[in-house]
Amino acid sequence: METIPNYDRWQEVERLRAERNAVANKMKGKLDPSVRQALVEEGKNLKEALITLEEDLVQLSDKLQLEAQSIPNSTHPDVPVGGEESSVVRTEVGNQRNFSFMIKDHFQLGKELDLFDFDAAAEVSGSKFYYLKNEAVLLEMALVNWAISEVSKKGFTPLITPEIVRSSVVEKCGFQPRAQNTQVYSIENSDQCLIGTAEIPVGGIHMDSILLxxxxxxxxxxxxxxxxxxxxxxxxxxxxxxxxxxxxxVEMFIFCRPEESDKWHEELITIEEDLYASLGLHFKTLDMATGDLGAPAYRKFDIEAWMPGLERYGEISSASNCTDYQSRRLGIRYRPAPPESPPANAKKGKGAGSGPTQYLHTLNATAVAVPRLIVCILENFQQEDGSVVIPEPLRPFMGGLDVLSPKPK
Known part of the structure; x- marks a missing residue:
């Protein structure tokens, strides 16, 4: 069979399908046996040609998908241009605490307060794993429950997501599970991955859907x-x-109309800033430069909190507007509502006044990344006697416990 250029594959498949349907229609009713046999042979040849072309088309579509995934989103015109160092401070909240004693980092505080065990975890799982112990377990649960409680008050629906997803969903959300230096754990001999963020399974919850x-x-x-x-x-x-x-x-995620995504981006940033300010943290919000946006983000704001034991600011959250970058890949659209009073000359019939479907915009933002907030709490609220004061908003979620104190030896 003659080789068909890539850009003509789809048209050729459609042409052959139409011919196959035409042959099928011709075979309806009574026919001379010789005519029927000729149509059977023609249909068989068309079927074989279609199988070959459709297999080629699937492979071509997969290659096109991979190429498309290498193209990042466009950027907001106000985003600073350059690397991370070009990012601009949007807001700064609070001040660095002045300590009258020699401070410790969270690693030392955690050991002395018997809050975590890295050595045992390294033996069981490897480096960069840990056991949380004693009050640290309560602190993690408190942070999670507090964040979900506060964010739910803003009209967000709580979810607990799957933590294993298909590689294709990871890719459609803008991550590359099999790229060099990937951050994604892929499961061997499967098409699945462990999630690096709930953004991925939440983004996929309405995959291939048309929403009202x-x-x-x-x-x-x-x-x-x-x-x-x-x-x-x-x-x-x-x-x-x-x-x-x-x-x-704990991750926040929004599906919205395109013209509203800037507004909801502002709301996500405000929620983040209100959460961390209520804990008494000193932090700054950064409008991240183009070189630090990542593929899906049209605009991204990071929040960096002061960690005195580490003697640096550390990222504790980000809020990204991904516009329609993810929704196009995930196939998530919405159908505009018809106008309340259609024009007098509007034609009646199916879909009148509703117009074509449109792709949604997606946004995501971190409410609580637990380990880094534990770092902030231990280091910022440590006392000279080795204890750590629990921020007031978390105390109801810790059974009223307000101080982590050293254990008697």
Whole structure:
């Protein structure tokens, strides 16, 4: 069979399908046996040609999908251009605490308060894993329950997501599970991955769906464990809980109409800032530069909190507007509602006034990345006697416990 250029494959498949249908229609009713036999042979030849072309088309579509995934989203015109160092401070909240004593980092505090065990975890699982113990378990649960409770008050629906997803969903969300230095754990001999963020399974919850405009925005607050390879990570920031392979996180996610995504991005940032300010943390919000956006993000704001024991600001959350980058790949659209009073000359009939379906915009933001907030709490609220004061908003979720105190030896 003659080789067909790639750009003509789809048209040729459609042509052969039409011919096959025409042959099938000709075979209806009474026919001379010789005519019927000729049509049977023609149909057989068309079927064989279609099988070959359709297999080629599937392979071509897969290659096209991979090529498309290498193209990042466009960027907001106000995004600073350059690397991470070009990012601009949007807001700064609070001040660095002045300590009148020699401070400790969270790693030392955690050991002295018997809150976690990295040595046993290294033997059981490997480096960058940990056991949380005693009050640290209560603190993790408190952070998760507090975040879900506060965000739910803003109209977000709580979710607990799957933590294993298909590789194709990871890719459609803008991540590359099999790229060099990937952060994604792929499961051997399967098409599945461990999630690095609940953004992925929440993004996929309405995959290949057409939603009603009246249902928008859809707002979710999702709890999950997250798994990251941290490929290439090194340095002092890897000490303790700052950079680990497994952690708990509460993630916010919004599906909305395109013209409203900037507004909902502002709401997500405000929720994040209100949460961390209520804990008494000192932090700054950064409008991240183009070189640090990642493939899906049209615009991204990171929040970096002061961690006195580590003597640095550390990222504790981000909020991204991904516009229609993910929804196009995931096949998530909405059908605009018909106008309340259609024009007098509007034609009656199916779909009148509703117009074509449109792709949604998606946004995501971190409410709580548990280990890094534990770092912030231990280091910022440590006392001279080695104890740590629990921020007031978390105390109801810890059975009223307000201080972590050293254990008697």
């Amino acid at each position: 405009e009246s249902s928008l925005p859809l707002k979710y607050v999702a709890y999950s464990h997250c798994f990251r390879t941290e490929a290439g990570a090194a340095g002092a920031a890897t000490r303790g809980l700052y950079r680990v392979h497994q952690f708990s996180k």
